[in-house]
Amino acid sequence: MGQTITEKILAAHASRERVTPGEHIWIDVDVLMTHDVCGPPSIDIFKREFGQEARVWDPDKLVIMPDHYIFTADPHARRNIEILRVFAAEQELPHYYDVGSARYAGVCHIALAEEGFNRPGEVLFGTDSHTCTSGAFGMFSTGVGNTDAALIMGTGKIWVRVPETMRFVFDGELPPYLMAKDLILTVIGDVGIDGGTYRALQFTGEAVYDLSMEERMTLTNMAIEAGGKNGVIEADSKTIEYVRERTDHVFEPVYSDADARYESERVYDVSVIEPVVAKPHRPDNRASVSEVAGIRLDRAYIGSCTGGKLGDFRAAAGLLKGQEVRIDTFVVPSSTHVAEEMRVETIGGESLWDIFVNAGCKMGHANCGACLGGPIDTLGRTTGEEIVISTTNRNFPGRMGSRDASVYLASPLTAAASALFGVITDPREVLV
């Protein structure tokens, strides 16, 4: 019997021919990523366990991307950046993206792709649950805690339980009112918030391969919201072209065997999927936008690793051009690269950035603080009983800051359409 892409990548990194779901194996790690929230405690544990003078296993494989609490006066948050800076200097790390420098890159999951660290066939761990995003490049990637990160820092190895794979097939041509966010919220609503626990979520089908790399990343990004260990999309020519433009690193794509065994398979016809939201306070609390249309909003937030990529802003700007938003609307690019491109790319002669400014949006710098309710002075963080429509990934109580706020998760198209009217609005109402 054949193996899935996830099983084959894990087997290769354990120097084995094959592995079986459920077994525990030790594997070699190609890339470890950490950031300002979990980096400092991971470094503490690394030094505690391997010694104050210890060196990381391979400086070229450790990527440090501060991105969470960057534009804040919080003294503890600023100290954490300093801890990363000192560690990067002491360990002579080539891949440290320092705050306040030209290298500052923004939200790690997007910047990892942009900087060429997402490579087919490889294994990437990160101290962040949305590390599963990188699976869009046909690799195994997942989130771990500080202890596991410290173990990898010292040894380059980690134990994993081999996951079974759930397969999701999206057939057909994606209508213009749908985005990858609608597809993944549909999946999470179907399987439930823990329906993918201990499992790999593999996405395939014509509609998936028609998506840009950015949109594919939205699918794998939210695998964790179904409890998944990793999300994965096998590489195609689009993947390989994207990666080759960004790195000289040699990589070998891996594909599922034709007779691989899947735990389950769900097939969707994208022509009949509706724009959807996840209602408060769970990502699997799905409703079609038409069911919740008209609900009054206080705020819209367009940003994060999930919904703050260039294509997300392109979609939102297309609706907002020449219009004015009716509620507080925050626009926060995921990466500095995305922010630059927003000033370059135009619709009808106006840059995406200017479209948002002229529509009355509040513009932020690349970071992910508001999505998870960072320090009190974080732009876009909730502080009261706000009702928010957001392109982010989680809406548990308190997620965006205030325990009393209510967050609807939606696509950038739905969020932008709703910002125009101040109530939840189906993008089909405004798409010409």
Added chain:
Amino acid sequence: MYVVGDSIDTDQIIPARHLVYSMTVPDERKQYGRYALSAVPDRGQGLPEGHTPLTAPDAWKSDYSILVAGSNFGCGSSREHAPFALREAGIEAVIAHSYARIFYRNAVDGGFLIPLESFSNLIDVIRTGDELQIEISSSSFKNLTTGYDGLLKPLGDVAEILRAGNVFEYARQAGFIDEK
């Protein structure tokens, strides 16, 4: 013991604005005990009545040492601060119907607490304030307040890591990494 509901995520276990504190400096790490489970909505804090914070507003530690939770406990982010915060509050073991995988792994690999799994959801049969006894060797528990008892799922392979203390000690004993 202290009872919470289903799908309590890591944002509710330790809100993200508190993650700036050092996990080693004593004066800072105690903040994690104070704010553990502080973002659970009031009505869900200490079931079935609710409105009972795990850690009293003026305290650093909780009076409880066992936590009972429903399904999918610890879903959401990968922050190790979540099991750490519960441990700082004084929680030594959790009995949940099921766990999100990163939380479970962090609890075990960091050696913060023992994540036990029940065969059925216990949040309707155990009340906050009941006295509970857990016997790891026989994977069983008894509610000393009501007399209700039952079996828990065996810990399986992770018992070795918990017994060693954390994943580093386990890896040393297994010969995967060198002695300190």
